Amino acid sequence: MSYTVRKFDAVIVGAGGAGLRAAIQLSEAGMKTAVLTKVFPTRSHTVAAQGGVAASLGNSEEDHWHWHMYDTVKGSDWLGDQDAIEFMCRKANECVIELEHYGMPFDRLDNGRIYQRPFGGHMSNFGEKPVRRSCAAADRTGHAMLHAMYQRNVKANTQFFVEWMALDLIRDAEGDVLGVTAMDMETGEIVVFHSKATIFATGGAGRIYYSSTNAFINTGDGVGMAARAGIPLEDMEFWQFHPTGVAGAGVLITEGVRGEGGILRNSQGERFMERYAPNAKDLASRDVVSRAMVTEINEGRGCGPNKDFVLLDITHLPPETIMKRLPGIHEIAVQFAGVDALKEPIPVVPTCHYQMGGIPTNYSGQVVVPKGDNHSAPVGGFYAAGECACASVHGANRLGTNSLLDLLVFGKSAGETAVNDLKGGALAHKPLPNDAIDRSLARVDRLNNQKSGSNPHETRLEMQRTMQKHAGVFRFKDMLVEGVTKIQKVADDVAQLEIGDKSKVFNTARIEALELENLIEVAKATMVSANARTESRGAHVRDDALDTPETPNGRDDKNWLKHSLWSRDGNQMSYKPVQMKPLTVDTIELKKRAY
Amino acid sequence: MRSDADLVLSGAEEVVLPKTARLNKLRWHCRRALLELDLVFKRYWERVGDSIDAEEESALRALLAEEDHDLWALVSGKVAPDDVDVVRDNLLAELRRP
Numbered sequence: 172m173s174y175t176v177r178k179f180d181a182v183i184v185g186a187g188g189a190g191l192r193a194a195i196q197l198s199e200a201g202m203k204t205a206v207l208t209k210v211f212p213t214r215s216h217t218v219a220a221q222g223g224v225a226a227s228l229g230n231s232e233e234d235h236w237h238w239h240m241y242d243t244v245k246g247s248d249w250l251g252d253q254d255a256i257e258f259m260c261r262k263a264n265e266c267v268i269e270l271e272h273y274g275m276p277f278d279r280l281d282n283g284r285i286y287q288r289p290f291g292g293h294m295s296n297f298g299e300k301p302v303r304r305s306c307a308a309a310d311r312t313g314h315a316m317l318h319a320m321y322q323r324n325v326k327a328n329t330q331f332f333v334e335w336m337a338l339d340l341i342r343d344a345e346g347d348v349l350g351v352t353a354m355d356m357e358t359g360e361i362v363v364f365h366s367k368a369t370i371f372a373t374g375g376a377g378r379i380y381y382s383s384t385n386a387f388i389n390t391g392d393g394v395g396m397a398a399r400a401g402i403p404l405e406d407m408e409f410w411q412f413h414p415t416g417v418a419g420a421g422v423l424i425t426e427g428v429r430g431e432g433g434i435l436r437n438s439q440g441e442r443f444m445e446r447y448a449p450n451a452k453d454l455a456s457r458d459v460v461s462r463a464m465v466t467e468i469n470e471g472r473g474c475g476p477n478k479d480f481v482l483l484d485i486t487h488l489p490p491e492t493i494m495k496r497l498p499g500i501h502e503i504a505v506q507f508a509g510v511d512a513l514k515e516p517i518p519v520v521p522t523c524h525y526q527m528g529g530i531p532t533n534y535s536g537q538v539v540v541p542k543g544d545n546h547s548a549p550v551g552g553f554y555a556a557g558e559c560a561c562a563s564v565h566g567a568n569r570l571g572t573n574s575l576l577d578l579l580v581f582g583k584s585a586g587e588t589a590v591n592d593l594k595g596g597a598l599a600h601k602p603l604p605n606d607a608i609d610r611s612l613a614r615v616d617r618l619n620n621q622k623s624g625s626n627p628h629e630t631r632l633e634m635q636r637t638m639q640k641h642a643g644v645f646r647f648k649d650m651l652v653e654g655v656t657k658i659q660k661v662a663d664d665v666a667q668l669e670i671g672d673k674s675k676v677f678n679t680a681r682i683e684a685l686e687l688e689n690l691i692e693v694a695k696a697t698m699v700s701a702n703a704r705t706e707s708r709g710a711h712v713r714d715d716a717l718d719t720p721e722t723p724n725g726r727d728d729k730n731w732l733k734h735s736l737w738s739r740d741g742n743q744m745s746y747k748p749v750q751m752k753p754l755t756v757d758t759i760e761l762k763k764r765a766y
Numbered sequence: 767m768r769s770d771a772d773l774v775l776s777g778a779e780e781v782v783l784p785k786t787a788r789l790n791k792l793r794w795h796c797r798r799a800l801l802e803l804d805l806v807f808k809r810y811w812e813r814v815g816d817s818i819d820a821e822e823e824s825a826l827r828a829l830l831a832e833e834d835h836d837l838w839a840l841v842s843g844k845v846a847p848d849d850v851d852v853v854r855d856n857l858l859a860e861l862r863r864p
């Protein structure tokens with residue numbers, strides 16, 4: 172069958188922060204560059220980021236990249252690769268200043284330098300005291316970042332394919348990547364993007380969970396495509412949960428609410444955090460609060476008819492304080508919890524927020540896979556950056572403001588490496604395999620022809636509920652074992668999805684079914700990896716991992732200081748070592764993670 | 767097959783699309799960067815289905831051209847629009863209705 176082939180030096184899938192940053196590098200080097208995106212670039216999820224981007228500029232007080240590196244290694248619970256972390260922290264200043272030159276309107280000090288504010292986990296002098304490291308543009312940091320980089324790309328002649336959905340990765344017999352297939356949503360046509368370099372920057376997959384702070388667009392397409400194409404996924408058991416998402420909706424309620432005196436209560440009206448953290452109480456760290464909430468729910472002290480949430484109470488605060496110091500909270504509570512927060516408490520649950528794992532890369536942005544003795548051999552022509560990738564700088568737990576930094580540094584690095592590979596002649600338009608488009612056509616055909624299949628909406632819900640219940644904040648051996656079986660059953664249903672609408676133009680039912688086929692790969696990877704890792708580390712917390720002198724907080728460095736790799740083929744786990752050796756400085760030695 | 771009844775004159779670009787396709791496109795444009803907006807639009811479409819009339823359709827199309835943070839400020843009532851437009855204001859009230 173005949174189909175359209177479009178040829179580019181580089182094809183980037185994703186126009187969020189990571190994709191736009193990579194595209195600048197390629198287009199400005201004169202490479203013919205296409206960027207594919209499901210939504211208009213400045214509607215990518217990066218827009219939601221408000222907190223800021225980390226860089227040790229030291230504009231308000233002394234700071235150093237080495238301190239930032241220490242915080243990031245510690246935050247990662249030592250699962251982060253120390254070469255990549257050093258690379259990121261050393262590049263941070265350069266990348267932030269570049270962004271300033273692109274026109275990013277950072278908040279400023281009176282002396283004209285970028286204003287910086289403190290953020291959880293960022294400290295001075297190797298963990299001594301909080302430091303001002305986060306650079307922001309009011310409460311629209313992500314939005315301003317995307318605008319600045321989009322404009323820069325327009326100037327550099329990057330070619331945007333807006334409302335195009337990449338469907339599958341194209342690899343040849345040698346395993347090299349030759350581009351992607353993609354669907355033009357406007358017409359439903361599927362074409363081949365034939366490229367010398369392919370960069371994935373498709374963002375996270377937070378929608379695998381029932382309760383998620385992520386917008387609907389975060390369906391892990393890049394991660395799903397990579398898994399289907401035989402790339403193992405790294406550290407997928409690690410998901411960051413935010414303690415206070417509105418129950419049932421997921422919308423994030425900022426830490427500021429507890430900072431202003433908000434209190435968490437169980438069904439008996441008890442301020443339960445007093446039992447779990449007598450000093451810090453409701454202001455204990457994210458993971459401590461989340462675990463306490465889940466314990467209350469699991470022990471039957473949750474609220475509501477299903478006893479499945481707790482309450483965030485601010486009714487004792489003066490209404491003026493709420494309206495002035497916590498703008499937006501009142502609107503969110505009315506809209507998504509149906510309560511007037513001045514008079515009634517807000518139902519909340521720990522909510523999935525950030526994906527630490529993803530497509531394995533090195534710090535140059537090359538996608539790497541095990542090959543013979545080499546556990547990190549680059550895949551020809553394939554690069555990844557941003558939340559879909561695992562460099563791995565966040566390890567088992569990400570620090571706030573480090574992900575916007577990740578996408579700047581590794582977006583640039585992936586672009587730069589691709590430019591060098593293109594200029595050095597390492598990459599060419601290798602001949603397309605005969606079946607380049609077949610897999611994608613078959614997927615869409617099956618959707619069109621499926622009879623008596625499963626309902627996408629119900630199947631998605633089943634996946635999300637299974638993930639929430641069996642691989643949530645707090646993990647239990649029996650639940651994980653059962654979860655593996657359950658999620659496989661959901662995967663069987665996903666293979667039989669049936670859609671009613673068979674039209675071609677902006678067929679949202681089809682798009683959502685195709686997205687669900689990506690989400691389920693992420694869900695399987697998460698469940699199987701979590702079941703296999705029998706220790707607690709960072710965001711992966713198991714009830715059966717005991718706190719002993721050899722395994723502080725359940726962390727078992729002797730057996731588990733290693734990265735997980737989940738392969739779709741056979742649903743199997745393998746492992747690779749953590750890179751403990753930084754680029755130039757000494758290793759940051761293992762220690763118990765305590766704040 | 768496209769029938770004339772499907773055609774609504776609501777912005778030059780959209781004229782040629784049949785109504786189902788046009789609404790599907792609008793639905794896709796309701797995929798936003800902020801979860802708050804996704805949830806509001808999900809609720810909205812569940813309520814209105816395909817019953818949305820031409821005036822409301824073009825008001826919605828215009829709203830969707832706003833940046834996400836501005837749109838959420840309008841929808842949540844944090845910020846009032848700086849002019850009066852009955853159709854749009856009714857639509858905002860509908861979007862705001864829990």
Ligand SMILES: Cc1cc2nc3c(=O)[nH]c(=O)nc-3n(C[C@H](O)[C@H](O)[C@H](O)COP(=O)(O)OP(=O)(O)OC[C@H]3O[C@@H](n4cnc5c(N)ncnc54)[C@H](O)[C@@H]3O)c2cc1C
Pocket residue numbers: 184185186187188189190207208209210212215216217218219220221222223224313335336337338372373374375384385386392393423524525556557558559571572573574575576578
């Ligand atoms: C509420 C919230 C607040 C946050 N605040 C902060 C913060 O203050 N600081 C911080 O550092 N981090 C923050 N984060 C995390 C951070 O925002 C994200 O990790 C980061 O923005 C991800 O950027 P990205 O470029 O990897 O992906 P995204 O911005 O998600 O972009 C993904 C792109 O890929 C495209 N795409 C996806 N699939 C396909 C496909 N199949 N075909 C074509 N295109 C596709 C999309 O259209 C989009 O353009 C926050 C996250 C949330 C949810």
